[in-house]
Amino acid sequence: MTEKNMPLWEVFIRSRTGLSHRHAGSLHAPDAEMALQAARDVYTRRGEGLSIWVVPSSAITASDPSDKDALFEPTASKIYRHPTFYEVPDEVGHM
Amino acid sequence: MTDTPLFTYTLRLADNALVLGHRLSEWCGHAPMLEEDLALANMALDCIGQARNFYTYAGEIEGKGRTEDDLAYLRDCDGFRNILLVERPRGDFAFTILRQFFYAAFMHPYFERLSASKDERLASIAAKAVKEMAYHLRHSAEWVIRLGDGTEESAARLAEALVDLWPFTGEMFEVDETERALIEAGVAVDPAALRPLWLETVDRVFADALLARPQDGWMQTGGRRGEHSEHLGHLLADLQFMQRAYPGSTW
Numbered sequence: 273m274t275e276k277n278m279p280l281w282e283v284f285i286r287s288r289t290g291l292s293h294r295h296a297g298s299l300h301a302p303d304a305e306m307a308l309q310a311a312r313d314v315y316t317r318r319g320e321g322l323s324i325w326v327v328p329s330s331a332i333t334a335s336d337p338s339d340k341d342a343l344f345e346p347t348a349s350k351i352y353r354h355p356t357f358y359e360v361p362d363e364v365g366h367m
Numbered sequence: 368m369t370d371t372p373l374f375t376y377t378l379r380l381a382d383n384a385l386v387l388g389h390r391l392s393e394w395c396g397h398a399p400m401l402e403e404d405l406a407l408a409n410m411a412l413d414c415i416g417q418a419r420n421f422y423t424y425a426g427e428i429e430g431k432g433r434t435e436d437d438l439a440y441l442r443d444c445d446g447f448r449n450i451l452l453v454e455r456p457r458g459d460f461a462f463t464i465l466r467q468f469f470y471a472a473f474m475h476p477y478f479e480r481l482s483a484s485k486d487e488r489l490a491s492i493a494a495k496a497v498k499e500m501a502y503h504l505r506h507s508a509e510w511v512i513r514l515g516d517g518t519e520e521s522a523a524r525l526a527e528a529l530v531d532l533w534p535f536t537g538e539m540f541e542v543d544e545t546e547r548a549l550i551e552a553g554v555a556v557d558p559a560a561l562r563p564l565w566l567e568t569v570d571r572v573f574a575d576a577l578l579a580r581p582q583d584g585w586m587q588t589g590g591r592r593g594e595h596s597e598h599l600g601h602l603l604a605d606l607q608f609m610q611r612a613y614p615g616s617t618w
Binding site: 278299300301302305310 | 401402403406409502506510513
């Protein structure tokens with residue numbers, strides 16, 4: 273099984289309880305249709321899913337771990353961004 | 368033979384599903400990739416689930432107190448009524464996929480029609496099985512296309528599987544006296560009437576798979592009358608060993 277014939281895919285499942293698709297894991301498949309079917313067989317065996325996305329792993333651009341400080345450190349001192357200073361009305365529902 | 372036609376008919380449906388389910392289960396832990404290992408095991412479990420429903424109903428029709436387990440584990444080869452196609456050894460991946468495609472392309476429309484049977488039990492079992500066979504058909508057809516239009520090796524293996532399997536496809540469409548009366552009564556499905564649709568499905572997928580459909584020649588037959596190949600005996604030895612060696616054991 274070569275990477276050329278069986279590239280890696282990332283699988284996202286929208287569960288019965290969840291609102292958005294969440295990363296479930298990855299798998300090998302020859303193309304998008306087979307990746308969807310494999311995702312169904314590998315990641316929705318216990319009735320977890322309502323919807324599946326598959327994305328070629330090569331299409332993902334990831335942040336560099338060594339950029340961690342530059343990317344994330346500046347937010348640490350901005351506690352006013354946390355929504356803890358006001359009450360969310362019940363009617364708003366999920367935010 | 369004192370079996371009623373409805374018993375024999377239900378048993379045939381059950382035996383097809385059990386034997387094919389067992390063949391698929393033989394891939395568990397041996398498939399070419401993890402993804403397909405799970406896919407084949409999923410399909411095996413679908414088939415075995417269908418078999419359980421049909422066996423339970425067959426036992427009730429017979430009225431001698433036999434359970435699904437008695438029918439699955441305590442009959443010998445000549446008691447089985449499955450078609451020969453499903454008892455062929457699992458072969459390589461191309462063989463397993465092509466067999467599943469031939470079977471699902473037949474059983475999907477078959478169960479669709481059986482879900483409108485005048486027999487409510489058969490209809491309800493079939494209604495559940497339709498969705499399962501739709502996935503078997505989709506999955507196996509996509510693989511047939513990718514193997515046929517894949518690498519030199521995958522195409523050669525698929526072509527070889529086709530030569531081996533084609534003579535076993537004719538038995539799916541046979542109608543005998545047992546079934547004729549049930550078909551006329553609206554209980555059973557007429558398999559012969561499904562052949563044009565089946566050929567259409569095969570031709571459509573083969574066109575994408577760059578495969579040529581063989582000319583119809585002599586077709587194998589006998590399984591539905593209890594005349595089996597030697598392969599079924601080996602399969603049953605595996606399947607029935609525990610109940611034969613330790614009668615009544617449970618876990």
